[in-house]
Structures are given as C-alpha cells and as structure tokens.
Amino acid sequence: MGSIFDRLWRLGPAAFVLKAIIAAIVADGLLLAFIFLRRTYRRRFFARRDARVFALRRQWDALISGQIPYERWRKSTFDRRIVETMALDAFEAAGPEESACLLKFMRASGLIEKRIFEAQHLTGWRRMRALVALGRTRAPEGVPALAEALRDRQVEIRLAALRGLGRTACPQAAEEILAWVGEVGLTVPALPLQSALIQCCTERPQLLLPLVKQAEGPLREVLGRVLGEVATPALAVELLQFVGDEREELRAAAARAMSHSDAALAFDALSELAQDTTWFVRLRAIIGMGRLADPRAIPTLLKGLSDSNRLVRLRAAEALVQFRAVMVPVFQHVIQLQDGYGLHAYLTALENADMRGKLESQIQFSTKIGDEQKSMMQKVLQTGRLPTEEPQQGKPAANLSGSQP
Amino acid sequence: MIRFLDMSNQTFFWYYLASNLAYLVMLIVALKTSALHQRKLESHRLHWFKDAPMTPPITIIAPAHNEEASIRVAISNLLELDYPQLEVIVVNDGSADRTLEELREAFRLRPVRAVYVPESKSAAIHGLYRSDRDARLVVVDKEAGGSKADAVNAGLNAATSPYVCVVDADSVLERDALLRIMVPILADPKRVVAVGGIVRVLNGSEVEGGQLRRVRLPAKSIEAIQVIEYLRAFLIGREAWAQGNMLMIISGAFGLFRTDLVRAVGGYRSQAIGEDLDLVARLHRYLREKGFDYEIRFVPDPMCWTEVPSDLRSLGRQRARWQKGLLDVLWPSRDMLFRRPYGRIGWMALPYLWLFELFAPVMEIVGIATIILAAYLGVLSRQFFVQFLMFGYAFATVISIGSVLLEEITYKRYNDWKDVVRLVSYCFLEHFPYRQLHMIWRLQGLWQYLRGDHVWKPLKRKGLASAGWQ
Numbered sequence: 001m002g003s004i005f006d007r008l009w010r011l012g013p014a015a016f017v018l019k020a021i022i023a024a025i026v027a028d029g030l031l032l033a034f035i036f037l038r039r040t041y042r043r044r045f046f047a048r049r050d051a052r053v054f055a056l057r058r059q060w061d062a063l064i065s066g067q068i069p070y071e072r073w074r075k076s077t078f079d080r081r082i083v084e085t086m087a088l089d090a091f092e093a094a095g096p097e098e099s100a101c102l103l104k105f106m107r108a109s110g111l112i113e114k115r116i117f118e119a120q121h122l123t124g125w126r127r128m129r130a131l132v133a134l135g136r137t138r139a140p141e142g143v144p145a146l147a148e149a150l151r152d153r154q155v156e157i158r159l160a161a162l163r164g165l166g167r168t169a170c171p172q173a174a175e176e177i178l179a180w181v182g183e184v185g186l187t188v189p190a191l192p193l194q195s196a197l198i199q200c201c202t203e204r205p206q207l208l209l210p211l212v213k214q215a216e217g218p219l220r221e222v223l224g225r226v227l228g229e230v231a232t233p234a235l236a237v238e239l240l241q242f243v244g245d246e247r248e249e250l251r252a253a254a255a256r257a258m259s260h261s262d263a264a265l266a267f268d269a270l271s272e273l274a275q276d277t278t279w280f281v282r283l284r285a286i287i288g289m290g291r292l293a294d295p296r297a298i299p300t301l302l303k304g305l306s307d308s309n310r311l312v313r314l315r316a317a318e319a320l321v322q323f324r325a326v327m328v329p330v331f332q333h334v335i336q337l338q339d340g341y342g343l344h345a346y347l348t349a350l351e352n353a354d355m356r357g358k359l360e361s362q363i364q365f366s367t368k369i370g371d372e373q374k375s376m377m378q379k380v381l382q383t384g385r386l387p388t389e390e391p392q393q394g395k396p397a398a399n400l401s402g403s404q405p
Numbered sequence: 406m407i408r409f410l411d412m413s414n415q416t417f418f419w420y421y422l423a424s425n426l427a428y429l430v431m432l433i434v435a436l437k438t439s440a441l442h443q444r445k446l447e448s449h450r451l452h453w454f455k456d457a458p459m460t461p462p463i464t465i466i467a468p469a470h471n472e473e474a475s476i477r478v479a480i481s482n483l484l485e486l487d488y489p490q491l492e493v494i495v496v497n498d499g500s501a502d503r504t505l506e507e508l509r510e511a512f513r514l515r516p517v518r519a520v521y522v523p524e525s526k527s528a529a530i531h532g533l534y535r536s537d538r539d540a541r542l543v544v545v546d547k548e549a550g551g552s553k554a555d556a557v558n559a560g561l562n563a564a565t566s567p568y569v570c571v572v573d574a575d576s577v578l579e580r581d582a583l584l585r586i587m588v589p590i591l592a593d594p595k596r597v598v599a600v601g602g603i604v605r606v607l608n609g610s611e612v613e614g615g616q617l618r619r620v621r622l623p624a625k626s627i628e629a630i631q632v633i634e635y636l637r638a639f640l641i642g643r644e645a646w647a648q649g650n651m652l653m654i655i656s657g658a659f660g661l662f663r664t665d666l667v668r669a670v671g672g673y674r675s676q677a678i679g680e681d682l683d684l685v686a687r688l689h690r691y692l693r694e695k696g697f698d699y700e701i702r703f704v705p706d707p708m709c710w711t712e713v714p715s716d717l718r719s720l721g722r723q724r725a726r727w728q729k730g731l732l733d734v735l736w737p738s739r740d741m742l743f744r745r746p747y748g749r750i751g752w753m754a755l756p757y758l759w760l761f762e763l764f765a766p767v768m769e770i771v772g773i774a775t776i777i778l779a780a781y782l783g784v785l786s787r788q789f790f791v792q793f794l795m796f797g798y799a800f801a802t803v804i805s806i807g808s809v810l811l812e813e814i815t816y817k818r819y820n821d822w823k824d825v826v827r828l829v830s831y832c833f834l835e836h837f838p839y840r841q842l843h844m845i846w847r848l849q850g851l852w853q854y855l856r857g858d859h860v861w862k863p864l865k866r867k868g869l870a871s872a873g874w875q
Contacts, residue, residue, distance in 0.1 A: 020800070021796045028806055032806060035829070
C-alpha cells in the first residue's frame with residue numbers, strides 16, 4: 001500500500017488539478033456561506049440585545065438601587081452581561097458619588113465577587129477579561145486577585161493585572177506591585193509598570209524608597225523614574241542621597257523630584273545636577289530650576305543656554321523667559337553670551353510665550369540702558385543675529401531658525 | 406522549441422502554485438493573528454492609555470501640496486485626534502495655491518523661530534509658524550522639493566517628540582487611531598521601533614467635518630475593486646509578514662516611527678519613488694547591521710481612510726509608480742539578499758518581493774504567452790490548460806473572499822448588505838480584465854524605470870469632495 005503522495009501522483013496532473021478546482025470552489029462556497037450566516041446571526045443577536053439594553057436602561061435606577069431584585073436579571077447570562085457592561089461603562093464617566101453608588105450596586109449584586117472568582121480561577125483570555133473588569137471597577141477588594149494575576153505565566157495577563165492595579169490608584173495596589181517586582185524583577189515592559197506605579201504611589205510616594213535603595217540594574221532606573229514623577233517636597237531630604245548616584249536615571253529622578261521641594265534645599269542640588277555629564281540629567285535640573293522661579297538660578301540657566309544639547313538650551317530659554325521682571329538684563333546677558341544657538345533658543349521661547357512685544361516695549365522704555373544699546377538690542381530681537389555676526393554670511397531664515405550642530 | 410515551451414510551462418506552473426500557496430499560508434496566519442488581536446483588544450481599554458502618565462508624545466507630520474480645498478478640515482481633524490500629547494506639523498510643500506493662506510486664516514498662524522534642525526535633507530525653508538488658536542500646530546513653509554519624502558523630512562527636522570506619525574494631509578484618521586497604533590509600543594517600547602496602521606478606501610463613504618460618518622462601498626467598479634486589493638494587501642499580506650517581523654512596508658498614508666531611528670538613517674530618501682518602502686528597508690538594514698533586537702509591527706485596527714484613484718489613467722500611473730518604487734528600493738538592497746546579518750529579511754522577505762512582486766508581471770506575461778503558444782502547438786493539453794485556468798480563478802477568489810471574511814470577523818465596517826454582496830461579487834469579477842490591466846501597468850512601471858525615468862510624480866486627486874466630503 002503506497003503513501004498518499006504515491007496515490008496522488010498516480011492520479012496524474014489533470015486529475016490533481018480537477019480536484020484542486022473542486023477544492024477551491026468548495027472553499028469559495030464555504031467562505032461565502034460563513035460570511036452570510038454569520039451576518040444573519042449577528043443581526044438577530046444585536047437586534048435582541050439592543051432591545052434588552054433599551055428595556056434595562058429604562059429601569060436603570062431601579063436596578064442599581066436594588067428595587068428590582070438582583071435575582072431577576074442575575075440568573076440569565078445574557079441579562080447579567082448586559083447589566084455588567086452598562087455598569088462598567090457608567091464607571092468610566094462617573095464622578096465620585098456615582099462611582100460609590102455603582103460600586104455598592106456591584107458588590108451587593110455579586111458582580112464583583114464573580115469577577116474576583118473568575119480572575120482567580122480561570123485562565124487565558126477569560127482571566128484577562130475578568131482582570132480588566134476588576135480594574136474598571138477600581139474596587140479595593142479586587143486588589144488581591146489582581147496581584148495574584150501578576151504571577152501568571154502569560155505576559156498579557158500580567159499586563160492586564162498591572163493596568164488593573166494602576167486603575168485602582170491605591171497604596172495597597174502599589175505595595176502589591178512593589179512586592180512583586182522586588183520578588184521577580186522586571187518581567188513586564190517598563191512603561192506599563194511605571195504608569196501603574198505612578199498612579200498608585202501618588203498618595204504615598206515613600207513606599208518606593210526601600211525598593212529603590214535595594215533594587216539594581218534596569219529595575220532601579222524604572223523605579224527612579226517613577227520616584228521622579230511622584231516625589232513630594234516631604235521626600236526632599238531622602239532624595240538628596242540620589243544626587244550623586246551612579247545611575248543617570250536616578251540622578252535625573254532626583255532632579256525632577258527636587259524641583260517640587262523647598263527652594264532652599266533644592267537650589268544647591270539642582271545647581272550641581274545642572275553641570276552633570278549626562279544631558280537628560282542636566283535637562284531635568286534646568287527644568288527644575290525654572291520651576292523654582294528663584295532669581296539666583298539665572299546664571300545657571302544662562303549657562304544652560306549654551307549647552308551642547310538643544311533640548312537643554314530650549315528648556316533653559318523657556319525658564320529664563322519666565323523671569324518677566326528682569327527681561328531686559330536677561331536679554332543683555334543672552335547677547336553677551338555670543339552664542340547663536342542660545343540666542344535662537346531664547347527667541348523661540350520668547351515667541352512661543354508670546355512675550356516678544358513685552359520685551360520690545362521694556363527695552364524701549366528702559367531707563368537703565370543707553371540709546372545705542374537699545375537700538376542694538378532691538379535689532380538683535382528683530383533679526384535674530386548677534387551684533388558680531390556678519391550679515392553677508394547670508395544664512396537663510398531656515399538656518400537662522402534652526403542651525404545646530 | 407517544444408522542449409523550451411514545456412520547461413517554461415512547468416516553471417510557470419510551479420511559480421503560480423508557489424505564489425498562491427504563499428498567499429494561502431498568509432491567509433491562515435492572518436486569520437489566526439486577527440482573532441488573537443481581537444482577544445488582546447479586550448485587555449486594553451484605550452482611554453487607560455490616554456490617562457496613563459507615561460504615554461509618550463507623538464508628532465504628526467502632514468505634508469500638504471496644493472490642498473487649499475481640504476486643508477482646514479483635514480488639519481482640524483488631526484488636532485481633534487484622541488491622544489494626550491500631540492504635536493501636528495503641517496509641511497506646506499511649495500503649494501502654488503492658497504494652502505498656506507487657508508492655514509493662516511483658519512488657525513491664526515504667527516511666524517516663530519521654532520527649533521528646526523536640518524538633519525534630514527530637504528528643500529529650503531521659507532518660514533515656520535505656530536498657531537495662536539492651538540499651540541500644538543506648527544506649519545513649516547518650504548520650497549517645493551519635488552517629492553513627498555522631501556516634505557516629510559522638513560517635518561522631521563522640526564519634530565520634537567520621540568515618535569513621529571506620517572500621514573497624508575488628505576486622509577481621514579479615525580479619532581482613536583493614534584491610541585490604537587501606540588498599543589504595541591506601549592506594551593514594548595524598547596523593541597517596537599515602528600508600527601504600520603491599516604489604510605482603507607475612502608471613496609464613496611460619507612465624511613462630515615473631517616470625520617467619517619458612514620462607510621460605504623464606492624459606486625464605481627474600479628474603486629470597489631481597489632477596496633478588495635487594499636483588504637488583501639493589509640489584512641492578509643501585512644498582517645502575516647509582520648507576524649514574522651518581516652514587514653517591509655509601512656504605508657506612507659499612516660505609519661508611526663521612532664524619531665531618533667528615522668533621523669539615524671538620514672530620514673526619508675528625497676529621491677525615492679516609493680519613500681515608505683525605502684524607509685522601512687533602510688531601517689531593517691540599519692537595525693540588523695547594528696545588531697538591535699527590534700520589531701516592526703502592523704496593527705490592523707487603527708484606521709486611516711484615503712482616497713484612491715477613480716479612473717483608469719490615474720490608477721495606471723499609481724500602479725506603475727508603485728512598481729518603479731519597488732525596483733528603486735530592491736535594487737539598492739540587493740546586497741542584503743541571502744546574507745546572514747540580515748537574517749529573515751535577506752532570506753525571506755526580500756526574495757519574496759523580488760520573486761512574487763517585482764517579477765510577477767514579467768512571469769505572468771511570459772507564462773500567458775508560452776501557455777497560449779504551447780496550447781496552439783499542441784504541446785499542452787487544452788483540457789489541462791482550461792482546468793488550470795479554472796483552478797487559478799477559483800483559488801484567487803478564495804484569497805479575495807478570505808480577505809472579505811477577515812474584514813467581516815474583525816472590523817466589519819461595511820454594514821450594508823448591498824455593500825457586502827457587491828464586495829463579494831467583485832471578488833469574482835476582478836480577474837478579468839482588471840488583473841491583466843494591472844499587469845500591463847506594472848510592466849510599464851518597470852519599463853519606465855529601466856529607461857531611466859526615476860522621478861517621483863504626484864498623482865492628481867479629486868480631493869475629499871469625491872468621498873462625500875461635506
């Protein structure tokens with residue numbers, strides 16, 4: 001007895017093609033039948049569902065207040081799914097009072113309990129669906145089930161759990177996430193982890209500190225970034241220890257965090273970080289100094305205008321423009337720097353803040369500078385060229401506006 | 406002679422079989438991955454991304470050349486997209502009409518010295534403007550550079566976000582398209598360096614105030630057939646190639662890239678005829694040579710709706726240009742073929758493009774000629790010839806209906822029964838004479854390129870008015 005290939009071969013090419021034609025025609029027919037049957041089924045299903053949604057919506061207040069006994073709709077899977085979807089959708093747009101009311105309804109009706117059970121006992125996409133639903137409710141009792149799912153084998157499930165925990169935005173969720181990353185390290189991409197931690201640690205950022213001190217490698221960087229986002233002035237002293245940290249991310253986080261703290265404490269640290277060898281640490285420090293709005297920062301910000309990185313120059317310029325009482329002397333200093341890139345960054349920031357007119361009039365009415373100086377400054381303001389720049393160099397406007405190494 | 410015809414027919418037979426089998430495999434892969442993608446979507450609440458503090462900013466680059474009729478609405482549409490941190494850069498590419506004036510009036514533009522770093526090659530800039538009405542809008546006014554690539558490069562030079570999304574100014578993006586296209590990046594920002602979205606045919610649909618109101622199948626056959634082509638290309642082809650991290654094209658009408666990498670490869674090649682394919686090929690080369698662990702992904706649900714040619718002449722020019730663009734990219738990339746550093750790109754994706762895309766019209770015409778000749782000379786059984794034709798027809802129809810099925814089980818944008826019936830009927834009708842015309846256009850493209858016509862020519866479009874723009 002020959003193999004199937006032998007038998008096919010013996011049929012000859014014509015018979016083979018004939019069979020292929022039949023197969024292709026049958027495939028065409030099956031595909032068409034599937035499309036049309038599916039359409040018909042879906043049309044009927046959605047017509048039925050829409051009618052039911054309409055009916056339930058009319059009784060919505062009675063439903064969530066419990067006037068209509070839960071058993072009346074809970075027994076039918078079809079009705080239960082509709083009610084749950086409606087409740088979860090309502091959560092998205094609800095204010096605190098309505099959310100509390102909805103949460104009470106979901107607890108009393110057993111919907112949350114059911115989802116917790118599913119999140120703990122199901123697997124695959126069914127578990128994922130339960131985790132998403134739990135996240136949407138923001139119910140604190142869902143946190144343990146969500147935390148348990150962080151240990152799932154599938155990364156998609158872990159991500160769903162992480163996002164769900166992030167939605168709850170409570171310190172309990174932060175503790176669970178931190179315990180988990182402390183235990184297993186970085187097993188999910190950094191962005192979702194950072195987002196979740198930022199949402200959960202806003203209330204108690206100090207939760208992060210022990211793990212930041214302990215963690216190593218990329219995890220330490222990730223946590224440092226989170227710390228930078230959520231740190232409050234109360235943490236300023238703790239954060240000082242990271243100013244000299246070997247990890248750039250942590251130094252940047254310290255800079256970011258210091259900008260929220262007391263100027264007296266932050267100023268020296270930020271001045272030091274503004275001289276860092278890594279550009280994004282300098283960037284964060286310059287942004288931080290801008291936020292302090294302390295005139296002592298002006299020399300550092302002027303130095304930032306001549307930075308080798310264009311983002312640092314731009315942020316330094318944006319910070320300098322905010323010192324509205326001393327715009328004329330600042331502009332004088334900018335010109336004295338004799339740095340075309342710095343000047344253009346400053347002029348860009350000035351125009352973006354719509355402050356050019358104000359500076360023009362301040363120069364015009366200033367009593368502290370002479371007419372010659374005034375005219376030179378107005379010219380620089382209008383042409384965007386430094387006094388020493390030769391006009392015949394003839395750079396086109398585009399180069400003027402954007403020349404950079 | 407007879408021996409030659411016999412060999413030629415055999416070659417054609419196996420070539421045809423291999424090409425169809427490849428498409429069948431892609432259809433199966435696409436069906437599987439689309440179903441998985443639908444499941445995955447259940448774990449993503451898009452507005453969670455919108456609220457997430459770490460969602461990275463995006464700069465949209467929209468090149469505009471003589472778009473005075475639709476530019477206001479198109480840019481308003483872009484500014485209304487659902488995304489937390491957005492910058493929109495419109496590049497007025499030397500328009501001879503009132504495009505810039507329209508923008509000035511509609512968005513109260515004022516000249517600024519926004520940071521413009523000429524890292525990527527483009528024509529000279531006349532000025533940069535920022536909107537007083539919406540500070541997220543920047544307009545770059547430049548000399549006509551003669552290509553879309555040149556205009557995009559100007560936008561790239563002014564972009565300040567870590568990701569750039571290149572769109573056509575006359576396309577319509579669905580409101581949540583950016584959130585959807587960012588899903589793979591948010592899940593794995595280190596590895597995912599570029600994402601392509603799906604482009605669909607706008608003709609025939611109803612658009613109001615820059616937003617798509619109702620999706621309809623175009624009334625004209627030539628436009629409706631292109632709907633099937635787009636479904637096949639995006640829902641089957643790109644979905645399947647992206648699964649193996651071998652996606653070679655991200656449509657110029659809607660694609661997202663990591664800014665630093667696009668800059669690292671020198672931006673778009675100004676003289677490229679198919680700038681979108683060219684950029685992705687150079688990204689693959691760069692990343693493979695540097696030994697990066699990366700992914701270029703395709704997401705089938707962020708929809709971009711674009712106008713397609715509505716007459717044979719324009720369509721022929723477009724398809725000839727695509728074919729020229731393909732050769733224009735494949736020829737400089739020939740050193741990547743079958744070489745270890747380029748992995749599956751060199752061993753699978755590029756050979757496929759050479760064999761089944763570039764040479765397809767040549768093979769098709771040679772095959773048809775030799776089969777007819779062989780049948781005439783009696784070398785080929787006429788019965789076999791007719792049977793083979795029937796098989797080819799039925800099999801190609803399976804693939805087309807498969808793409809309609811994919812649309813049905815996933816996104817189901819054509820809600821009207823009439824549209825679906827028409828769409829399915831075009832699956833049967835597209836093979837004669839559209840396919841043969843298509844082959845001729847592609848041959849024309851190859852011929853033009855070989856003759857030295859390497860110039861990028863923009864297509865004439867009717868504008869969004871043709872798509873029921875109100």
